[in-house]
Amino acid sequence: MKIRFAKLEDVPALVELGRRIHAVTRFSQFEFNPDRVAGNLAALIQDTRGMYCFFVAEDSTGLPVGGLVGCVERHVFSDQLVATLIHYDVLPEKRMGGAALRLMIAFRKWAENRGVFELNAGISSGVELKKMDRFLRKLGFRFIGGNYSLILNPGQTQGQPAP
Numbered sequence: 001m002k003i004r005f006a007k008l009e010d011v012p013a014l015v016e017l018g019r020r021i022h023a024v025t026r027f028s029q030f031e032f033n034p035d036r037v038a039g040n041l042a043a044l045i046q047d048t049r050g051m052y053c054f055f056v057a058e059d060s061t062g063l064p065v066g067g068l069v070g071c072v073e074r075h076v077f078s079d080q081l082v083a084t085l086i087h088y089d090v091l092p093e094k095r096m097g098g099a100a101l102r103l104m105i106a107f108r109k110w111a112e113n114r115g116v117f118e119l120n121a122g123i124s125s126g127v128e129l130k131k132m133d134r135f136l137r138k139l140g141f142r143f144i145g146g147n148y149s150l151i152l153n154p155g156q157t158q159g160q161p162a163p
Contacts, residue, residue, distance in 0.1 A: 026126030066090030
């Protein structure tokens with residue numbers, strides 16, 4: 001399992017990886033827009049400000065099996081830097097192969113190289129929360145809160161805009 005920075009030529013495979021992950025999370029209630037996903041991924045890859053990282057885990061054939069997007073910014077209360085996990089996933093059948101751990105190690109090293117004071121990770125997928133809790137705690141994270149969601153338009157279905 002190799003970890004590297006994402007490249008533009010990865011975008012089509014990453015969009016499909018995203019489609020698979022989307023289907024098994026709470027986000028499946030949202031419409032999946034592959035063009036928007038591709039555009040957002042390409043923008044992250046091409047960003048030159050240095051505030052984002054986009055790591056890809058690839059299998060022995062070079063196929064992406066997971067990814068991690070993070071950012072670094074000054075804390076709202078301080079000039080100290082905070083690195084935040086924006087998106088993180090590994091295909092279910094590849095989760096026990098070390099990709100998840102290697103992606104997090106790459107993220108941590110990236111943040112340390114930027115002099116980050118604190119690393120933050122929130123889990124909003126709604127799946128395997130206990131496993132993620134154990135995983136993050138083993139990496140030294142501590143639990144400090146939670147994620148909450150409120151659907152404002154329950155009658156809205158995928159692909160149909162609200163009235």
